[in-house]
Amino acid sequence: QVQLVESGGGSVQAGGSLRLSCVASGYPSSTYCMGWFRRAPGKEREPVAAIYTRNGGTYITDSVEGRFTVSQDAAKRTVYLQMNSLKPEDTAIYYCAARFTGGSCSHAPDGIRDWGQGTQVTVSS
Secondary structure (H helix, E strand, O other), X not given: OOEEEEEOOEEEEOOOOEEEEEEEEXXXXXXXXXXXXXXXXXOOOEEEEEEEOOOOOEEEOHHHOOOEEEEEEXXXXXXXXXXXXXXXXXXXXXXXXXXXXXXXXXXOHHHOOEEOOOEEEEEEO
């Protein structure tokens, strides 16, 4: 069964940290890129971060720059999102996404086929 499995969400107070993980399981090939998107209540889905498997290139959206870090263990087909100095406005469902044959993992989410089930991150003030 092919799937992206996320873990690591939860509830923290402002200023706290969480680390999200996403494993690409069951796919016959390596990922081209993996990314994180989030959807806050009443808002559109937005990109958060992405990493490109072969060259390690990364993308971090401006609103989390300096607080969030994206990394990978390519051999394990796993991407991580380290979230520090969390703010209440980071509260959202975080989704992992993956591409296997090219394209962007930080934009045009409607073109991404593979998604995780989402993990809730709640930051209280």
